[in-house]
Amino acid sequence: MMTTHHPIVAEYLHRLHEETADLPVEERAELVSSIAEHITTALAEITDPQEADIQAVLDRLGPPAAIATEARRQSSGAPVTRTRPGALEWGGVAMLGVGSYLLPIIGTAAGLVMIALSPWWTARQKLAAAAISLTGLVLVPLVGMGLFLVSSSTYQEQSPVPIESVFSPSHRP
Amino acid sequence: MLALLSSGERYGVELVRALADVDGMEITEGTLYPLLSRLRRDGQVTTSWQESPSGPPRRYYGLSNVGRQALHEFRDEWIRYRDAVDKLLGTAGAAS
Structure with a gap:
């Protein structure tokens, strides 16, 4: 017994x-x-x-x-620890990193989906990854647009110089 | 697992022995307990304690209505799959 x-x-x-x-x-x-x-x-x-x-x-x-x-x-619960990351984890990170540059919106979305499917990260880490990459996705074009506007406005500041003054004798050396 | 339980309740040792002995299935008895545990959590399998004629009381596993329904659906799906493969391989009605 x-x-x-x-x-x-x-x-x-x-x-x-x-x-x-x-x-x-x-x-x-x-x-x-x-x-x-x-x-x-x-x-x-x-x-x-x-x-x-x-x-x-x-x-x-x-x-x-x-x-x-x-x-x-x-098991119903996700394992607390895993021995090492697999294809899904590396693929997700690669997609977010390189894929976001090669295929801006599609690459980022694919990376985020792969990361969301993986049990490797916690829900909070996944949210952080989504927040950071989406912020980047929005910020990069915004910064680009900002730079464009700044540079075009400085260009416009130069242009109002009266055309005739350029040709006027006083401007010649 | 569900199919073995459809003929009536069985206790753990009896159930896992029957499954591990199925020809062509490379499984050890111990690995069947996590599956039983999940089926119980999913409500497909019920457990009850019953006195044994020899030794301590045994935990018996039985099929719930949810489990019966799942088995029924799996059988239908399996028949469709098997018929499709038989059709492709030309093995319909062939004996092994």
Whole structure:
């Protein structure tokens, strides 16, 4: 009955507990308890289970890391940490960076969509990315337009010089 | 998973053994518990504790109405998909 107290079972459950540290608390507890229950039930079906029987039950369950990976895949909450960024993350950043220059509005929008789809960033970080890039998208043409207006107005300031004065003898050296 | 439950409630060990033994599916028993857990959160699977003739009480898994509906839809979709592939490969009615 006390099969979950056997050292190899305890070690197995401990490893599963460690591997699922990034799961939502309730899901983690449910997973570990259902695996513990599975071991207890499976061993209750064997009369006088030996260590080899216990090991066989654990082998059929598979490595704790594999269970943890599947649990993350099926989890309702986004994982707290990921090992490294994938194509979606690099693609999103590249689109925002380079794509925004090559295809101003489409590139920026594609980058923001990729970043929004990725579980890598928090909602706040995604909003910040959207705010910064959209501000840039609006600001760059505004600054450009401003510079154009400033330069054209300085040009206009020079032009009202009376045409006749240019040709008048007083202006000749 | 849902199909196995459609014939009645099963307890965890019995259910995951049956699934892991299906020919051609490379799965270990342990990886089925996260799936069961998600199906329960989605309301497709129900759980209940029942006394066992041998040993401790067992958690039994059963199909909810939502799960039955999902299974029904998946079956229809699968038949359409299978028929389409059979038509393309010319394997309709062929025995394996």
